[in-house]
Amino acid sequence: MTTKMNFNKKDYEKFQSLDELEKEIFSKDEIKDIHTRALKRSKTRNEMTEALSKALIQYMAQNHLGFNEFKKQLHMSSATLSKILKGHSNVTLDTIAEISEVTGLKIDLHIGSRF
Template structure:
């Protein structure tokens, strides 16, 4: 990757981040950065979707309503709603807390 030293005045000449990006990186580098970002986003979405589906199944099999489940998990309504919709950027701590509160075994397969 290209490294350039910019000061505050240099940044003022750019109207958008796209313009700055084009100044710093080659077209190939930009395409690579964007492709890697899309790949990470897809992987993150697949993981959050898997957690969401597992929790919805857990709620159904244990006949839990939303309010009961949020109390069991010690979560706010907003946090649980985001998780159930698959719109949460889950941390490892949150996943561990969910596992502990539900007894669900959550595993990560790499490879």
């Protein structure tokens, strides 16, 4: 990567947006690569959060748990559990481990080739 990172606070103030700063620091090809990788990460993250959401909704149905009872079991706020169930939460590994511990669900993380 080509970087010109010798900026001080005054240098940053001249930029009106992050896009302008990005263009100053990176080449067009580097920007395209950064954006492509970010989209791939976002897609993968969305797939994982959707899988967790579906598993928890199924768990709640199978165990006849309402939202409020389930959030108490998980020691989570309504907002946090709601985001997880909607697939809108970027959950931490610690949160996933806690969910597994409370529910007894085995949550696997498979690392390997996608091919």
